[in-house]
Amino acid sequence: MSVGTGITELIASSGFGARFGEMIEVSGDGDAALWTLRPHTELVGNAMLPALHGGAVIAFLEIVAGAALASRLQRNAIPPLISINVQFLATVRVETLTARCVIRRVGRRVAATQIEAWQADPETPVCAAQCEFSCLAS
Amino acid sequence: MNVRELLTGEGAKKVVVPWSDALQVELLSISDGMASARVPYGADRSNAAGGIATGVVATLVDHACGAAVLTKLSRRVSISTLNLKIDHLRSPHPDCQITASARCCGLSGNIALVRADVWDRNPDDVFAAAQAVFSLNRAIDQ
Numbered sequence: 001m002s003v004g005t006g007i008t009e010l011i012a013s014s015g016f017g018a019r020f021g022e023m024i025e026v027s028g029d030g031d032a033a034l035w036t037l038r039p040h041t042e043l044v045g046n047a048m049l050p051a052l053h054g055g056a057v058i059a060f061l062e063i064v065a066g067a068a069l070a071s072r073l074q075r076n077a078i079p080p081l082i083s084i085n086v087q088f089l090a091t092v093r094v095e096t097l098t099a100r101c102v103i104r105r106v107g108r109r110v111a112a113t114q115i116e117a118w119q120a121d122p123e124t125p126v127c128a129a130q131c132e133f134s135c136l137a138s
Numbered sequence: 139m140n141v142r143e144l145l146t147g148e149g150a151k152k153v154v155v156p157w158s159d160a161l162q163v164e165l166l167s168i169s170d171g172m173a174s175a176r177v178p179y180g181a182d183r184s185n186a187a188g189g190i191a192t193g194v195v196a197t198l199v200d201h202a203c204g205a206a207v208l209t210k211l212s213r214r215v216s217i218s219t220l221n222l223k224i225d226h227l228r229s230p231h232p233d234c235q236i237t238a239s240a241r242c243c244g245l246s247g248n249i250a251l252v253r254a255d256v257w258d259r260n261p262d263d264v265f266a267a268a269q270a271v272f273s274l275n276r277a278i279d280q
Contacts, residue, residue, distance in 0.1 A: 015184040016191035044156040045200075046216070048278075053157035054219040055197025062192055081192045085223040 010078065011067050017078070020059055030072070035064040037097040037117075044094055052092040057117075057127055058084065061099065065113045065131045068101040073111075079133040082110065086129040095119050097126070111135050141168050141208045158201045161194055165205060171242045173205035178235045188232030192224075195236065195256055199224055199268045202240035203252040207272045210242045210250065214278045217250070222270040230258040230265050237261070238268075248274045 011021035023043075025036045037060045045053025066078035073079070099117035116128040145155075145165050155163075161183060166174045177183065177190060177198050185191040200219055207217055230236050239261070240254040249271060256266040 014186040014191060015181040016193055017186075019182045020193060042156050042160040045158070046218075047154040047156065048216070051218075053155065053197060054200040054222065055161075055193070056157045058196035058200070058222065058224075059191075059193025062196070077186055080229065081226055083223070083225045084192075084196070085221070086219075087221050088219050091218070 007067055007071060010070055010076065011063060013077065016059075017063060020063060024060070024063065026067075031100075031102055033068065033071075033101070035060075035068075035099040035101070037099070039094055039097065041094065049091055050094050052094060052097070054086075054088065057088070057092050057097070058086050058129070060097065061086065061115050061117065061127065061129045062131060064099050065101050065115045065129070066133060068115075069103060069106075069111050069113060069133055072103055072106065073135065079111065079135055082132040082134055084129055084131045086127060088127050090124070090126040092126050093119055098122070106135065109135055141173075141205060145205055145208075155201065157197060161197055163198055163201050165201075166237070168205060168209055171206060171210055172240065173202050173209060174237060174239045175202040175205065176235055176237045179233050184232075185229060187229050189230035189234065189258075190236050192226060195226070195230075195238075195266055196222070196224055198236065198238045199240070199254050199256060199266075200270070202238040203242075203254055203268070203270045204272065206240040206242040206252050206254075207245075207250040207274075210245055211274070216275040216278055217272045218275060220249075220271045220273050222268060224266055224268040226266045228265045230256075234258045236265075245274070250274060 043056040
């Protein structure tokens with residue numbers, strides 16, 4: 001499977017995805033794919049640290065998880081998010097954030113994914129999330 | 139501490155939140171333990187179905203929950219989100235603004251618990267619900 005243009009277009013198929021997806025790149029295939037966020041300064045939440053906004057971090061994680069799942073399901077739309085549970089493990093600096101998504105289960109109605117992201121060291125994630133998506137064709 | 143002034147005011151004391159500003163998050167009301175905030179509809183904030191995207195909902199919820207925590211603090215302390223869970227019952231209606239109402243349920247030591255509901259047309263018709271834990275960090279020099 002070739003990632004790149006197909007996934008970029010998939011993410012950009014919504015207005016928010018087009019805006020946010022400009023900062024996201026992907027390399028590799030399937031569960032081995034690495035997703036990179038190169039944050040603009042507008043994503044800052046705490047200007048004193050400075051750190052990325054929690055909401056911007058969540059947006060990145062759920063866009064990546066949704067795109068990874070759409071790719072697995074060979075869908076041309078990102079499935080609707082049912083639930084996301086995010087854990088913030090360290091300050092997310094305004095630097096490149098890299099994520100890896102594992103699709104835990106794909107059922108007929110619901111799919112579950114696990115995603116974590118790091119900055120300097122892949123062994124030290126700065127945030128992680130579990131997401132459930134609706135698999136029903138929309 | 140005047141939280142409204144901190145979040146919406148001018149000058150050196152204002153808490154600058156660029157990503158909330160970029161998405162046009164607007165603080166509507168602040169009271170003891172409660173905060174509500176709104177995001178107007180915009181094409182650059184929409185999902186494929188034309189409602190506001192879940193990533194924008196997350197930003198609104200994080201912002202409103204953080205504001206609710208600040209109302210409970212007697213001095214200016216930096217806070218950070220430890221965890222946040224958002225459940226989406228349905229997509230918000232197309233072309234519709236969304237509002238989050240957050241309530242800080244309590245503080246204990248350096249931890250604050252917050253719950254939030256998110257609605258579009260009617261406060262009784264909630265389309266997403268969230269719960270978050272914030273950590274209270276060091277005091278900020280006034």
